[in-house]
Amino acid sequence: MFDQPVYTVTTSNFSIVSPINTTLFTFSLQPQTQNTIPGYISLARALNIVADIRVTWTDSAFLIEKLSNFSYRVATNISPLNYFSPYHRYLFTITATQLLPGRPSVSSAAIAQIDLDYCNANAPIFIYPSQTYSISEALSAGVAFGTVFATDADKDSITFSLTPASTQFTIDRFTGVLSLNQAFGTIPSSPISLTVTATDVPSLDCSLPCPSCAARSNSITIIIIVITANKQPPRFSDQPCNLNFSLREDSPPGTNITTLTAVDSDQGNSGQISFSFPSEQRQTRLLMDINALCTLRINLIEANEYAPVFTSTIWNQTIYSTTNSTVLHLVAYDLDAGTSGMINYYIVGSTQGYFVIESSTGIIRFDSRVTFFNVDRSLFPIRFTVFAQDRGSPPRTSSPNATVEIYLAANNTIPSVQWLNPSNGELNLIISEKYFENSSTKLISDSQNGFNGSILYRSNSQTAYLFYVSNTSPTTTLPFREITTTVNNAVFASGISVTSGLDAETQATYLLALRVISNPPLLGLATINLSDENDEIPQFSVRSLELNILATRAGTQFIGQFLALDRDLTSPNNRVQYRINNQLTDEITRNRFFLSADGTIVTNATFDRQNRSIYHIIITAFDGAPAWSTTTSNTEDLQLDINIVDNNNLPPGKYRN
Structure with a gap:
């Protein structure tokens, strides 16, 4: 039997931060004696019974140790104890069981109640042991770029501070929000290391015997990487943008057409430039950072792949007294297009001075001094060869050539x-x-x-x-x-x-x-x-473009030149002109962006993306004459979406280790 049924312990002689094995209380057990053992056991035997008592308890936060005889000590098995246990106390059962040989065991139980008082037992703990933030050098003063988080097992309030104090950065004392205190005057050395300290605020309930009512703190190191801001767009050199270039159709892969040069005055990654061609699809987005456009036109030159071929290699003709100056018209064809498909004709051999050939047409005529009536009949038939040569580079010559045989009819024959x-x-x-x-x-x-x-x-x-x-x-x-x-x-x-x-x-x-x-x-x-009739419409290489430009840049800003091509053969059918579509472009946009006759868009406005961050411009290309079947010109529209971006338009990036 226990010496009392309930043991209540207050913190007058210990606290929740007392070390492990701190004694809380002692208790004694009274085993069965010769006066209390069952009557069917003989007295002589009962006197020989040795008490065997086993003590168990229901909370591992505590331990029970036997002192001597039937005395026991209850002590702490953890530190600190959990002040936030239900009702700020521990309540557990101690059971003593006595074993009797040859008989059922007997047990008794007591209740232990350990009352707790508040004590500042725990320091704050950061959720992430280390944090890295990336911010732009153009970040404005007062802009937040990250937050540190900490918790306290004592449920105390937590305050944050920077150690040592920083004039460049600040941290909110109660929320842990990090902000830029003053804008960067120059690009600082990066990375920047700062120490963030979290300090708890102990409750006013903390009092003796708690040995620690003072505030506790913990610190971590944060890394701030300052990224060079993208202040300037890249700029193409004046040449070779907006020029025409020629390329032979048989040029091998890798043939150099021209070299594009662009510069960017930004530092670091913001000054790195990449080149790409907008997709030929109908929707194109160019949203990688800040953009610049350069328009080129590459004209393919027909390669001289084929030689001329005569429609016939044997040409016979009889001339009569009624024959005019044209004797015969030879025809050859060339499968090449353009200049390479144009043919010149040449006579090889003697025509006795009677015949000449028009080089560009293949027409054989009497020489200007010759008629039907002043030729030497004995020389007929006259046979000679004609070869055809195209105007490609290098030129190609017919093979086989054409053989021409000209006969002379009798004087009166028609x-x-x-x-x-x-x-x-x-x-x-x-x-x-x-x-x-x-x-x-x-x-x-x-x-x-x-x-x-x-x-x-x-x-x-x-x-x-x-x-x-x-x-x-x-x-x-x-x-x-x-x-x-x-x-x-x-x-x-x-x-x-x-x-x-x-x-x-x-x-x-x-x-x-x-x-x-x-x-x-x-x-x-x-x-x-x-x-030529005006049956072709001007065509842009793409129908939609989305570009980024800087909000804070002052002065005239070149947006790009947007050219359309009209396949009609002659002017004014193929003369392309440009205008901003007034019906589809709002007045504010028309007042901020200007379109010149050559398709170039510029602006001299300074933008505030907080007021408006995107502008839609519809550029209409139209040719110089009415379409063949209507009274109006052929047209095509290009939609240009311009996004206004700040130097620090992207949110800061945070990396956790």
Whole structure:
């Protein structure tokens, strides 16, 4: 049995911070005796029974130690004790069990109540043992850039301070918020180390016997990295921006076109420049820091990949007394485009001085001093070679060449078929590239060159001779064909019609072979040149751009040049002009940004991103003439979104270890 059922201990002789093994109280046990043992055990045996008592307790914060005989000591097993236990006390049970040989054990229990008083037992603990912050050198005074956090197991209030005191930085005494106390005059050495101390405020309830009512503190070191501010945008040099460059289409990868140079007066990473091409997609965002734009136009030059090819390598022609100065028209084609596809013709061998060739057309004519009647008939037939050479670099020459053989008819012989008007065999016509859309009959005529659409030829017999139109270049589609031939008094009439839409930007000139099926055949050529119509719209390389510019920069600020290309062939159809779309751009934006005739956007405003952080500008590109089917110009819009950013537009970064 316990010497008392409840043991109550106050802190008059100890505190919650007393060291481990501090004695709280003692108690005694009274074991069973010969007077209390069960009656069925003989007295002689009972006298020999030795008491075996086992003591247990229910709270490991304490320990119980046997002193002597049946006395025990209760002491602390932890330090400090938890003042915030329910009702500021520990309440646990002590059980004593006596074991009797051959009999059930007997037990008794007592209650221990340990009352606690407040004591400042714990120092504050920081949640993160070390912290690193990154701030901009342009951070404004008074701006917060981080917070330190600490807790106190005693639930005391905590105050924060910097050690030693700093004039550059400050910390809120109660919240731990770190702020810049004064703006940087110059870029400081980085990183900066500061010591933050957290100190608790003990409760007024702290009193004896608590040995520590003084404040407790703890400290950590924080690191502040000052990042160079992005004060200036990069700047391209004047050259080669806004210029045109040429590049051969067969240039190997890695061919140098030009060198772009840009400078940035910022220091550190903010002065590092990277170059990139805006995507050709319809939406493009350039939000990496501060941007600068440079516009280049690269024109591809056709490589001279192909040599000219004659449509036939054997050309025979008979000249008559009725033959005019044009004897024969040779035709070769070249699959290259541009200058490389243009052909010059040259005669190799003797023509007896009778014939010359027009280099640019391939037309063989009588020499200016020669007629049908003053040639030496004994020299005929005259055979010579013609080769074709393109105008590419380097030039390519036909292989095989063309062999020409010219015969002379008898004086009174006339051909079975001849053009009613020699010009019908050498047509040079100009029609609109929208002829198919605009003409109701599709029959080609050219009043400017005196051609009413009829191709006439005469026969000296009643035989019907058909007229055909064919393509001199087998690699292109021919959007033309002959119309049905009619005859009246041995005069045949036909013409050329347009069978599908034309596009001068794809092919501006067609060379057609005209052929009347006779013996020998009557041959001719028709050159059809397409006049340019305003059927192409100006096109920007991208339809939307999003850029960043600095809010605090003063003076004229170049935003960029935004160019559109019009594929029409002639001016004013392909002359691109620019304007700000007044309906889609608000008045404030129009008053702050200015667009010049060459597509350049500038501003001389100083911006406050707190009032407005983004501006939307709609730039309209329009060409210089009404579109072919309307009374207004062709247009395309570019949406330019300009974000106003501060030097310190990004939040500070914090790194924890």
